[in-house]
Amino acid sequence: MDASGTVASGDLLVRDGVIVALGAGVPAALAALPGGRADESVDASGAFVLPGLIHGHLHLCQTLFRGLAEQSDLLRWLRESVWSLEAAHTESSIAASARLGLVELIAGGVTCINDMGTVGHTDAIAAVLEQSGIRAIFGKALMDRGAGVPPGLCENAAQALESALSLHRRWNGAADGRLQVSLAPRFILSCSEALWRDVAAVGAERGLLVHTHLAESPTEAREVQAMVSSSAARYFAKCGVLSERFVGAHGVWVDDEDLALLKRADAALVHCPGSNLKLGSGLANVKRWVHEGLRRGIGSDGAACDNRLDTFHELSLAALISRTLDPGGYLTARELLALATCEGARALGLGATTGSLEPGKQADVIVVDHTAPHLAPNETLDPYTTLVYAARATDVRLTMVAGRILYRSGTWTTLEPERVASEARTEARGLRERAGIGRAQG
């Protein structure tokens, strides 16, 4: 996934967490090592070696809500279930929720996430992120107003921002630079104009990523129009929020002027096809983002609105949506895989760190087996097509972040999946009781 689209057969050498050589460069780099050989070798025959997947929009706090918030329509889903569940979280339930999500993500080849969190308990999420070994940008959701927002999630704007900055002081750059803290105002309907303006000012002053939701559903777009008399992108432009540090999830309901504003600011959008389909939010036209030259990524959103945290599933949904929207000019398989790798990294401002296999970048690497019958028989003719249209998360054989193996052939090195699942079931029971949500509404 480098700029010239190299596909080659060969070795990759990692040292001190960094990719030092590829292909033809490996023998010389090996010879220069003490002893002339690597400490450890991984056999990647019968597999694709790829940059680790970048997950551009996630709520780890919602993994425990999987199957509990089955409404369609974003605003009903938030107001009737999700916000009460988020307000009912404790430190221990949110940690369980984050661990459960990470078990699935890491085994599915995700090496970097952009997490929005909820209003409280972000330190508990941060501790899990640190321990898991994943690379992450995360923030606490900022909410200071809004219909249906429970008191437990509604903060005073100044206090909310101060607590985000104090997270930044504690965690930004932690875990050898793997963790980065963002500002995460949730969306227009839950934030005052004063808060947006403060976010814009503080974000610019400290160089922080601003992660939010943008133009996700038609009912939301109507409420936004009624509240601020403009589209989300125009409102963000007016408040000074759009910049090269802006990451907006969804971007389904954007017109030409919105896209032009986003492009002018060099802002990024993140496609969440599974969530958009499940909540009935609509079909984002990502090919237009590509035509406009917008920075862009892909994510699943939380497990409450997209029950699978599976980036391969998202890629195949994105592919099929693009073909349906424009049978004559859909996204190519390479453009799609780029959303989860090089483009996804650029969207998060991490293009120089990760997203492609190139010497000098962090060793965020995955090995995806291509010997399974569901990928045969033409699996190596066009790796992009195989990976986007046919591969599954379960084809991932190994996941490495900064040179550390986090998952290998059914074994996690930093998380214990059986214990994580059992703890999640116990914590989910307590959470349902506290939130007064008894059964799924599917």
Ligand SMILES: [Zn+2]
């Ligand atoms: Zn979201």
